Amino acid sequence: MQERTYEKYFRQNRLPHIWCPGCGNGTVMKAIVEAVEKRKLPRDKTVIVSGIGCSSRASGYMDFDTLHTAHGRAIPFATGIKLANPELNVIVITGDGDCTAIGGNHFIHGARRNIDLTVVLFNNAIYGMTGGQASPMTPLHKKATTAPYGSVDRPFDACQLASAAGASYVARSTAFHVQHLTDMIAEGISVEGFSFIEAVVQCPTAYGRKNKMPEPAQMMAWLRDHAVLQKAWDKLPEEKRSDKFPIGVFLKRQFEEYTKAYAEVIASAQGGKK
């Protein structure tokens, strides 16, 4: 058998990964390295930064310079790396809890600054690692250990949040739409500025079992049947949208990138001193 080219981006002695049978995280991790390969990013100029959670474990399997940081703090660490060496390609891996609960402020301010990071949010709609507590992205009426009768908290739409906060690129895909997901990430990598990609993933263990979808394949079929490509979504009447959600590129715009703006400040401050 011809060894697959993406295998070189994994720390082989760390596989198999720790994720549950059928967990979608493995699929998204592969999509990221395939996007890296597609964009021909040199491995020694690419840094992977993650927070804390099942999803954030991904950095441990990826053969780059990697940083597994504190819960919610991946974006601040990544900001430091990018500012210290703007030549680096910095990819952030985060979960829905990591990014929108404890790390919510870091997330919106990263977008506001428009720093050139590619942030991939693995959205399993729950706190997986700690046993299934509701996150700010748990859908309304879905169950969690902290919401045994269904969540009454309205969920964040992280894509809308990133857009409103000032991101340069915002997209969504799922662990079912593997090639589409890879394309969404690859495009985010090429955009200069804050790129945000939400990858909806199946978590059969913490989310599925609580919500009558314990089988991984069942959850993937749900993703297939409920994700709607942006163009079709725009034509879909309101009453047919109910539990469906759009995927695709929602936003792409140009705005001055943060490390560039900062370099100008440094240049003029140093110039002024002489």
Add this chain to the structure above:
Amino acid sequence: MDTEIFLKSERCKGCGICVAFCPKKVLQLDTLGHCSVVRPDDCIACGQCELRCPDYAIFVDKKVYA
């Protein structure tokens, strides 16, 4: 069709995703809960199993004759 299916069984966690998405019922979980190839001749090399396996445990190539 002439195809070859490779398994890295040490990676397989028996999640059943490949079994569920194979359009030709080529795959099944064995008694130990690992993926196994039961109807190799029916494989059409569509690549669904490889694409969807979250553990990179199954690979499909078209057979090459030397």
